[in-house]
Amino acid sequence: MRIVLMFCLCCSAVCASVTGHWPLEKDVNDSSGGALHPHNQGVVFDTPAPDGTQAARFNGIDAYLEIPSHLLSDLLQKEFTVAMYIYTEATLDDAVGDLLSQFDPETRTGFTLGVADYSGVCNSSPNHRNLFCGIDQGTEPVWEFCGRPGKAIFIFGFAVLEGKLYAATCEPGSGDAGHVYCYDGGTRWIDCGSPDASNAVMALTVHEGNLFAGAGWYDTTGSSLEASANEERSGKVYRYLGGTSWEFCGQLANEETGEAGTLGGLAVYQGALHATTLKKEGFGLYRYEGGTTWRYLGNPGRRVLNPSVFNGGLYMVSYDAPGGPFLFDGKEWSYRGASLDPPIHQDYSFAVYGGQLYLSTWPLAYVYRLEGDTWLAAGRTGEELETMGMMVYNGKLYTGTLPSSCVYRYDGKDIWTKVSDQLDTAEGRYRRTWSMALYDGKLFCGTLPSGNVYSMSTGACTSWNRSLPSGWRHIAATRQGAALKLYVDGDCVASSENASASALQSSPDVSLLIGAGPGDYFNGWMRDLHLYDTCLSPEEIKELATEGKRQ
Numbered sequence: 206m207r208i209v210l211m212f213c214l215c216c217s218a219v220c221a222s223v224t225g226h227w228p229l230e231k232d233v234n235d236s237s238g239g240a241l242h243p244h245n246q247g248v249v250f251d252t253p254a255p256d257g258t259q260a261a262r263f264n265g266i267d268a269y270l271e272i273p274s275h276l277l278s279d280l281l282q283k284e285f286t287v288a289m290y291i292y293t294e295a296t297l298d299d300a301v302g303d304l305l306s307q308f309d310p311e312t313r314t315g316f317t318l319g320v321a322d323y324s325g326v327c328n329s330s331p332n333h334r335n336l337f338c339g340i341d342q343g344t345e346p347v348w349e350f351c352g353r354p355g356k357a358i359f360i361f362g363f364a365v366l367e368g369k370l371y372a373a374t375c376e377p378g379s380g381d382a383g384h385v386y387c388y389d390g391g392t393r394w395i396d397c398g399s400p401d402a403s404n405a406v407m408a409l410t411v412h413e414g415n416l417f418a419g420a421g422w423y424d425t426t427g428s429s430l431e432a433s434a435n436e437e438r439s440g441k442v443y444r445y446l447g448g449t450s451w452e453f454c455g456q457l458a459n460e461e462t463g464e465a466g467t468l469g470g471l472a473v474y475q476g477a478l479h480a481t482t483l484k485k486e487g488f489g490l491y492r493y494e495g496g497t498t499w500r501y502l503g504n505p506g507r508r509v510l511n512p513s514v515f516n517g518g519l520y521m522v523s524y525d526a527p528g529g530p531f532l533f534d535g536k537e538w539s540y541r542g543a544s545l546d547p548p549i550h551q552d553y554s555f556a557v558y559g560g561q562l563y564l565s566t567w568p569l570a571y572v573y574r575l576e577g578d579t580w581l582a583a584g585r586t587g588e589e590l591e592t593m594g595m596m597v598y599n600g601k602l603y604t605g606t607l608p609s610s611c612v613y614r615y616d617g618k619d620i621w622t623k624v625s626d627q628l629d630t631a632e633g634r635y636r637r638t639w640s641m642a643l644y645d646g647k648l649f650c651g652t653l654p655s656g657n658v659y660s661m662s663t664g665a666c667t668s669w670n671r672s673l674p675s676g677w678r679h680i681a682a683t684r685q686g687a688a689l690k691l692y693v694d695g696d697c698v699a700s701s702e703n704a705s706a707s708a709l710q711s712s713p714d715v716s717l718l719i720g721a722g723p724g725d726y727f728n729g730w731m732r733d734l735h736l737y738d739t740c741l742s743p744e745e746i747k748e749l750a751t752e753g754k755r756q
Contacts, residue, residue: 225272225736227719229261233270241277241736243270243719254292254730256677261720265299265728266516267560269721274714286683286737288749292730293320293334295675296476298517298535300324300557301334301729303722308600309712310559310617310723313663316340316711317600317722318682320673321643324472325513325520325555327594328419329362329373330410331642333473334672336699338682338689339599339646341664342709346612346624351649351658352392355384358430359423360651360658363642364409366416368670370644371397371445373406374656375423377433385409385418385445388644388658398449403439410471411672412478412493416445417454419468419480429634430654440465440487442480442499455497462488462504469510474519475535481510481521490521490533505531505538513555515562522552522564529580530555530564544579547571556595557725558602558615565592565604572604572615584619586611596641598648599666600723605638610652612638612661624661631655643668646689646701664709665689667701679750683740695750697743 225241227233231250235241247268248261263269293301300322308315318338324330354360357374361383364371370388383405386394400406401420408419420439426432440458443451457465457480465487471480478493479502489504490512509521509531519533520541528549529542542552549566556563562575563583570589573580586592591607602615603624610629613621629636629652640651646666650659667689673680681692691699719734720727741749 224738227734229732229734230259233261241272243272245270248720255294256292258292258730258732260290260292260730260732262730263720263727265302265726267726269726270719272717272719274716277713277717286739286741287735288737289734290677290732292677293673293675294729297514297728298475299514299728300725301673302725302727303718303720304727305717305719306722307711307715307717308723309715310600312712313341313343313601314710314712315600315715317724319722319724319727321668323556323596323643324410325470325511326596326641327362327511327554327639328408328468328470329364329640330472331363331640332365333411335365335643335668335670336673336680336691336693337643337646337666337668338691339664339666340684340689340709340711341599344664344709346661346663348625349660350392351388351660352394353656354386354394354658355396356381357656358425359405359428359637359653359656360640361405361407362409362640363644363649363651364411364416365642365644365670366411366672370642370649370670371409371416372651372658373409373418375405375425377404377423377425377435379434381435382437383407383420396449397445398451400443400451401439401441402435402437404433404435404437407468407483408471408480410473410478412473414672417471417478418443418445418451419471421465421467421483423467423483428637428653438466440467440482442468442471442493453497454493455499457482457487457491457499459487459489459501461501462486469508470512470521472512472514472519474512474514479512479519481512482508483510483524484508502533503538505540507531511554515555515557520555520562522554524551526550528552528566541578542580545573546580546582553591553593554595554604556597556602558597559723560721560726563595563602565595567591570606572621582619583615584621586613586621587623591637593637593639594641594650596643596648597724598643598661599663601663603641603648605641605650607637608635610636610638612650628652628659629655629657644670646699665701665703667691667699669693669699671698681741681746681749683746685740692743692746692750695747
């Protein structure tokens, strides 16, 4: 089954009668007669999709199509529909990426349609193939308090699965243990149980339709807090069974570095679940092989944590000086931090922005951008000491900080703009905004030491809180007035209402990008791209989905 993807913007203005059609079977030419011929930036036509279908191959690294703004006129300011077929593979060594965008990062104006596939957001991989659509016009963030799960002092990570947002906590009191909670709206959280007796669930990820959690002992004195009354070590991984039940999936241990008492991150790479540790006991990289079996993949001589998948490799940060990330390509290790200047002591999180890998660090709260094999400083967040979790949301890159637990937005070059008040107002030396996730079209953030959760929204955004299946799928996204809706296989799967959204427009002065956007490049196949000058109805979307199934 092929995937038809449609993005439509409905405005009250008179619709422009402009259409485009790009078969994308042999070349990039527009066959509609409208002469909207894209510039081809590395897209190839000699590699059919796995089912043999002729289509344009986007490599996920640097390939995209560009339609210059002067060819578009005011088309994207009015009602329109975009339709396409895409194919994505089930086993990847890269993110799925953005599908379509027309976004100006300087003015924060425009729209993006893509698939959130985020790993290495500190310890966790919060989003797995979550379809999203957003539009903004330079609006400022709106924040909402979303409660404190249980007795949390630290939100270690998030994960989105089957329509729900899960949070992992550290609860260090005597008789307490780390839990996983499910968000129930407002400030409500449902207890999903404690996998084991250690004081923290230190990492979450989704793998093969299941939620996995890594448990371990968190040394609270490392955040200038009182020592944990719970001293239970773990280094174990569990699979969620529903309710408050968890299945034991093994202990991280090896003959070289010993038995782990902590978890340092979970991520899915080349179709397999991978795990690392926080402390030196048992440190290294592990691959899950089912049941309770983990294969030890070695280490590069230092602790590696917070694995992130990017352009074929698995990148990991290090908490051992001089810091800087390591790359594991499935067989060998290489150090990739030598070019960091000014030097760092530790690094924490990854994010892909504009197709490039970004890195958050300590002790001067710099963020770095990888260009080729060289890390370039992309500025620092005021007088902060650490940049924590990072994520792209509705066209822009955001990071959390220590010691003030604020959130900053990257505004290009070396400019970081503070966009939140202090999210954690507890007394003490350090406060962190550590974890992030995209959920229900909002950016969720978790803090230490109050264990609070906040959400942020800009413009209008909606997201499907389930994993997009691989292969050919039918997808649609629409905007009608103030409403954004997402469809999968003809069914509406997500929607949002924002009273101000009807006034938001795309930027008429930037190119329309196919297979690229503010996040990452698209990794997959695309064909039969249409641009209509009308907004299709739900019935027409259903009909397109049905037609796609017949082909």
